[in-house]
Amino acid sequence: MRIAILADIHANLTAFEAVLADVKSRGGVDEYWCLGDIVGYGPDPRECISLLQKVCKVCVVGNHDRAAAGKIDTSDFNPRAAEANEWTAKQLSLQDIRYLSNLPLTIEKSEFTLAHGSPRDPIWEYLFSVIEASENLEAFSTPYCLVGHTHQPVVFTFSRFGDSKVTKLVHESEVILAEKRLILNPGGIGQPRDGDPRASYGIYDSSIRTFTLYRVPYDIKAVQARMHEHGLPAMLISRLEVGR
Ligand code: ZN
Numbered sequence: 001m002r003i004a005i006l007a008d009i010h011a012n013l014t015a016f017e018a019v020l021a022d023v024k025s026r027g028g029v030d031e032y033w034c035l036g037d038i039v040g041y042g043p044d045p046r047e048c049i050s051l052l053q054k055v056c057k058v059c060v061v062g063n064h065d066r067a068a069a070g071k072i073d074t075s076d077f078n079p080r081a082a083e084a085n086e087w088t089a090k091q092l093s094l095q096d097i098r099y100l101s102n103l104p105l106t107i108e109k110s111e112f113t114l115a116h117g118s119p120r121d122p123i124w125e126y127l128f129s130v131i132e133a134s135e136n137l138e139a140f141s142t143p144y145c146l147v148g149h150t151h152q153p154v155v156f157t158f159s160r161f162g163d164s165k166v167t168k169l170v171h172e173s174e175v176i177l178a179e180k181r182l183i184l185n186p187g188g189i190g191q192p193r194d195g196d197p198r199a200s201y202g203i204y205d206s207s208i209r210t211f212t213l214y215r216v217p218y219d220i221k222a223v224q225a226r227m228h229e230h231g232l233p234a235m236l237i238s239r240l241e242v243g244r
């Protein structure tokens with residue numbers, strides 16, 4: 001079975017469509033799994049929810065999804081994220097809000113646990129360091145865990161002997177899923193933050209037990225123009241082209 005792993009679409013329809021086209025060009029997949037933050041920051045929240053609903057039946061909730069649905073308050077957001085959230089919330093229909101509100105915090109699928117931030121704190125925790133990641137090992141019982149939230153593609157690997165490491169993933173990096181437990185982040189589709197502005201996602205092929213990361217160029221200028229039209233914060237517009 002082949003599964004596309006998506007995270008942090010962030011209302012960027014152009015990037016999302018480019019990723020779906022890339023999946024198709026690689027022979028397609030049997031399932032899509034999504035790690036949350038469908039909306040927030042970008043100009044196309046409703047379109048992204050509707051397209052995701054069409055292709056993906058397995059999705060956990062992110063902090064921006066919760067905030068847009070009015071389920072958490074945004075006092076912990078930075079001011080620009082809060083401003084974008086306010087705009088996003090106004091765009092959503094009741095059905096959109098119901099959909100976002102009903103997304104679960106975590107999902108277990110075969111050997112994987114899916115969570116937006118981390119398994120022990122799915123809404124808020126960012127996994128940047130090996131220490132934070134290893135503290136989460138007791139919070140999930142499957143061998144592997146998939147997270148998003150940082151918008152940076154990495155894999156944390158843990159061996160039985162206690163040595164752990166984090167490896168950055170780039171275009172066409174392969175991760176073989178073997179006996180070591182691991183926490184994998186496919187990077188962000190709609191707002192990458194690792195210095196590479198291309199959309200980031202991955203495909204897991206269970207027949208060869210390999211996850212491959214892909215980076216996909218998309219029309220950033222077109223997205224920036226729509227954000228500008230909607231009066232979204234300038235810093236959120238400019239960061240797309242640098243991927244930070
Ligand atoms: Zn995010």
